[in-house]
Amino acid sequence: MGIKEFFKPKQDRFVDLLVKQAEITLEGMNALESYMKKRSDKYASAVIQAEKDADETRRILIDDLNRTFVTPIDREDIFSLSRAIDDVMDYAYTTVEEMRILDVEPNDYLRRLVSLLQDAAEEIHLAMLRLDSHPGVAAEHATRAKALENRVERVYREAVADLFSGPEDIHHVMEMLKLRELYRHLSNCADRGDEAANVIHDIVVKMT
Template sequence: MGAFTQVTNQFHGFFKRKPNRFIVCLSEQAAKSVEGTQALMAFMRQPQKPQAARVYRLEKEADAIRRSLIDDLNRSFVTPIDREDLFALSRAIDDVLDYAYSTTNEMYVLGVEPTTDLLAMAELLHHCAKELYLAIENLEHQPQVANNHSMRVKAIGNRMERLYTEALAHLFDAPTDLNDVVRMFKMREIYRHMFRAVTGAEQAANVLGDIVIKFY
């Protein structure tokens, strides 16, 4: 009986479905977004060069993963998921860290100090990145769970939109001199970067939802 079980296990192991290499790549890319947005939160708490450099490094590492995925797509004749969907999902994930890096870079270069609104935005973005990662991790084997995580990304996006609108309203509230006006325009750009980062996560969630409907 033991020998039979061993042979059976070997048989199933031989025919075990290999992980979808494209989803593995997307998961690695999303994991970098989780790390990068965590580094962004650290920058908002302590806006110094080492924190900004970490966001930059993680963004470049995520870019390398994305390039690998695109190369693989170009070499593949058949893909288990539409190549357009895989490309769109990777591009949307890429936007998350691109805008996170733009935020830290411009804040450091322009000498913009973090605000409580910016920290709150960074926390929401990090929450988005985690939900997006979980969605991709569950896509192949638990697509409905993946879809649930995608829906949470969209819910966080709604919270971000409200926070962004409120932050802009406070920002444009009666500047008193030219310095206030200059600061106002700097902050507006930073707020936009944060909002666009979450928009990237929402777009990724939309693509994931489409993939679940079409393929799972």
């Protein structure tokens, strides 16, 4: 790499990679939603592959970030946004893995949580698509993603409360422990989506 290339901003490159990360994450969440409707290896494999693709995209982004001296978007924001989006996909992956290991069938709460998370992933993806050309629109999508995170937390609390209202036999306790772990994964997933939305807002403020 020549000295001019080292100092040249790579805004399009970074935005493109963030868009790609968000797109892969949306694909992964779509597959997770399908898995919650029909528990099959096909959809589980799609989630697992999306997680691998998302990780590879993040590796490329970080490598580019390390090779670029001047970034039109703060490098801390690029790094934080990429990490938050990656965490969303990671939690989708661990949810599927634990459902397979623990042999848990999807229930209504899991389906509701994942449906909201899929909607939030779509808003983050749309925010990334609009970030460069229409930052104000990107901020609106980020705000919608944050609102969906609040809805996830309400469903999460409802789901956990329901766990403790069942019978007190050992079978129910075992199921309760499994489901609580899965609910927590999805709640954490929503938290990371909320963090991604916060970073998008920060970027928009600095751009305008």
